[in-house]
Every structure is written in C-alpha cells, then in structure tokens.
Amino acid sequence: MADNVDLQAKHREERGKNAARRLRASGMVPAVLYGGGSEAGGTMALAVPDKVVDYTLQHLGDNALYELDLGSGGSTARIVDVQRDPVSGRLVHVDFAPVNMRERIEVTVPLHVVGESPGAEEGGVLQQVAYEVQIETLPGDIPQELNLDVTSLEMNENLTLADLTLPDGITLVSDPEEVAATVTAPTEITEEDLEAAGVVEEEPEEGEPVEGEEPGEGAEPSPEEGEGPADQNLQA
Numbered sequence: 001m002a003d004n005v006d007l008q009a010k011h012r013e014e015r016g017k018n019a020a021r022r023l024r025a026s027g028m029v030p031a032v033l034y035g036g037g038s039e040a041g042g043t044m045a046l047a048v049p050d051k052v053v054d055y056t057l058q059h060l061g062d063n064a065l066y067e068l069d070l071g072s073g074g075s076t077a078r079i080v081d082v083q084r085d086p087v088s089g090r091l092v093h094v095d096f097a098p099v100n101m102r103e104r105i106e107v108t109v110p111l112h113v114v115g116e117s118p119g120a121e122e123g124g125v126l127q128q129v130a131y132e133v134q135i136e137t138l139p140g141d142i143p144q145e146l147n148l149d150v151t152s153l154e155m156n157e158n159l160t161l162a163d164l165t166l167p168d169g170i171t172l173v174s175d176p177e178e179v180a181a182t183v184t185a186p187t188e189i190t191e192e193d194l195e196a197a198g199v200v201e202e203e204p205e206e207g208e209p210v211e212g213e214e215p216g217e218g219a220e221p222s223p224e225e226g227e228g229p230a231d232q233n234l235q236a
Helices: 017-025 050-060 191-196
Strands: 005-008 028-034 043-049 065-069 074-084 091-098 105-114 125-128 132-137 146-149 157-160 179-184
Parallel strands (some): 105 146
16 A cells, blocks of 8 residues: 555635636645535545645555645545546536544456466456455555466466455455456357358359450450351351
C-alpha cells in the first residue's frame, strides 16, 4: 500500500453551479466529506486541488488514502464517489468518507494474472475471467492490486479466487469458487462451421472465367472464317 496522500482542503462556503464553475476554473474541484461536520446531515463542503486528486486516482487507484488538511485539524479519508464530465473527462465532484485506521473495511481491488501457463505454452488459450476481487482489510493494508499466479494452470483447467495467495491480514470477501482464469484448447473451425456462418467459396458457373485466368483462356479457339477444324483452308 502506498503512503497516504497529503491533500490541502478548503472549506467551501458558496454553493450553486456558478460557484462550482468558478471553483473549477481556479484549479479546484467541489467535494464533500461525509461525517465531517454537523451541517447537511453530517457532511462538510470542501474544495480540493483537482490535479492532485486526478493524478492519485490514475496512479494509485480508487483505494488511495488521503490526509485532508482542513486548516483547523485533519482527517484521514478515502474517495467513495467520483463524478466526471462525460465529454472532457475532467473531475466535477468528489465525495470523501472518513477512515478509522484501526477498523477493517471492505474494498474492491484489481486482479492481475502473472506468470506463464503451461497450458498456454502448449497452444491453449489463456483467458482471465475475473478482473477484480473484494477483500476485507485494515485501511493501511489495502493493496493496489492482487496477483493471480498461473504457472500451475494446465490445458482445460481453471483457477478460482480461492487459489489467490493473500497477504497477511487480508480476508477474501468475494465468492472463493468464482473462476478467475482458465486455459482452453483452441477452437478448430470446420467447413461445416464456415458454411453455417455463410462463409463459403462458391464454384464458378460454367463459362465464367476462373480467378487469375484470362477471359477465354483454357477454351479451344474457334476456327476463323474460311478455315477448317484442322486449320486447313477450305476449297471452294
């Protein structure tokens, strides 16, 4: 797990679309911290630097922890919701939730396949089926990703999430029987499959030139006028 990200946060007094537009123009993005205040059901309206948050999301993922500097104190928090502009992809709004570093939480982390599968080396097709896994852990132990080792995966076999080797202190929440990766034999395409798919090579009709053959090639030349079948001139 990477170190917590220090993030300068400012209390946001103005509300509304115009205020949010001015805020984004200044390089900040509107945010809220749940459980961070008594107003609006225990939420605190904040403004945070958009570039820092965007960079962190792209390089450390959704489970990064932030040390929010609120001026008069701080709070350890994680992002629970992100809104982006559907056209530009720019951050529009961010929701934070406070984190108790001594309390276990459930999070979803990416799953990556590592190693060389013997079945794939024999010509099989290696397919990753699961791309993320849900775990329970302390906030300070959240991994950026989990790796599934496929060096034991033979032809026509599969690995489930139960085959994951989890770091100490991390508990699997996802279904352990869920298939994570598999190796299958390559599919052989028969002529019947091609015909069923409408991919057939039609035979040329009689008299139609074969591809690559000049028109008239292969046909007996017709005798010219005045010549017999053996190229002999006809006597009048």
